[in-house]
Amino acid sequence: MTTKSAVTDHPIHPLLEARWSPRAFAPTPVAPEQLLSLLEAARWSASGGNVQPWSFLVVPRDDEAAFAQLLGTLVEGNRIWAQHAPLLVLTVAQQQREPGTPNPYALYDLGQAVANLTVQATALGLSVHQLAGFDPEQARGAFAIPENHTPFTVLVIGAQGDPATLPEPLYARELAERTRKPLGSFVFGGAWGQPVSLLEGVTQEG
C-alpha cells in the first residue's frame, strides 16, 4: 500500500492526515458491514435544518449491469482506473426541498456527508477517490434519478492497490507529492486579505 500522508505544518488527526485519493485500487470487495458503516457515517453528518439532503446509489462491482452503466457515465480518463475498483457510489443532492423551493445548502451538506463517509473509510483501511468527471444526465437516465435531485459526484471506493498496475501518466501522479496552498493564503483576520496574527509566522513557512 502506498501511503501519502499529508506533510502538515500543524498536527492533525491521523485519519485526516492519512486520507488521499488513489487511482490504484485492489479488487477486494468492500464487505457489507464496512459499507453499512460508511453510509451510517454519512447519515450522522450535520445539515442545514437537519434536512439531510443527500442520497447514495450503491453499485458494487458484482452488480455487473449497474456497475457497467455507472462506469459508462465516466469520462475515459477516469474509467481507465475506476473500472478496477470494487465499489462505486453515485452521490445525489436534493437541491429542491420540493419543486420551486431550492435548498441552497444541499451541495455543501452533501460535501460534508461525503467527507464523513471518507473519514470512516480511512478508519476501515479503505480509500475514497471522488470524481466529478462523469455525465450526470446520463446517470440520471440510467438510474431514474427524479428531477428535484442532482447526481453530483461518483465515489470510487476500495482498498489501495499497487501503483505499478497504473499506466503512465497515472503511475507518476500516484507517486507525486501532495500539495496545498499555505494557510496564510486563505485564512484571514479582521478583514479579507488581512493576516491573522497567529499565522504571521506560518505565512512565510508556506
Add this chain to the structure above:
Amino acid sequence: MTTKSAVTDHPIHPLLEARWSPRAFAPTPVAPEQLLSLLEAARWSASGGNVQPWSFLVVPRDDEAAFAQLLGTLVEGNRIWAQHAPLLVLTVAQQQREPGTPNPYALYDLGQAVANLTVQATALGLSVHQLAGFDPEQARGAFAIPENHTPFTVLVIGAQGDPATLPEPLYARELAERTRKPLGSFVFGGAWGQPVSLLEGVTQEG
C-alpha cells in the same frame, strides 16, 4: 459536558459518533495551536481539481470589534447563544475561479473542508455549530469579501458549556434526542427507490 453521541444502527468512528452541534458554549478561548490544527485539517481536505475553493475569516472573541461585527450579521435567534462562544469563523466559497468561470464544486468542497475541520475539533474536545442564519451580504461588506467569493456559513466554535445557561426553548432543544432518516430512505441499489439487498433488514429497523 452534555454528550449526545449518535445512536447508530451500525458502528462508526468515535469522532463521528460524538459530533453534534451544541448551543451552550464555555467561554474558554480556543488556544492558538488548536485553531491552527482546525485550519490545517480543512487545508488537507479533498477538492475538485485540488483548487481548494475555501477561505476562512477567523474572529476570536477577544478581537472585540470584528466579533461584534460578525455577531451583528447573525439572526437574533442565533445571536442569543452564539455571543457567548469564544470563536466565530466565517466560511467563504470561491464560486468563480475567475470572473465568468464558475466552479460548480465550490460549495460541496467547502462543506468537505468544514466537515474535516469539525472532525479535528471533536478530536481536540471542541464543538462546532454551523449557522446559515446570518446575512451574507452584510458580512461581505463588513469584511470586504471580494465579488467572486461567497460568504456561506458561520462556524461557532468552542468547548461545550452548561445547557442550563440557555433560555427556553433552547434549553429543551439542547437536551433533545438526535434524529436521522433511516438508511433505507436515502440509500438505493440498481435504481432510484430500489433497496440495496444488504439494507433490506435495516430499512425495517429505521
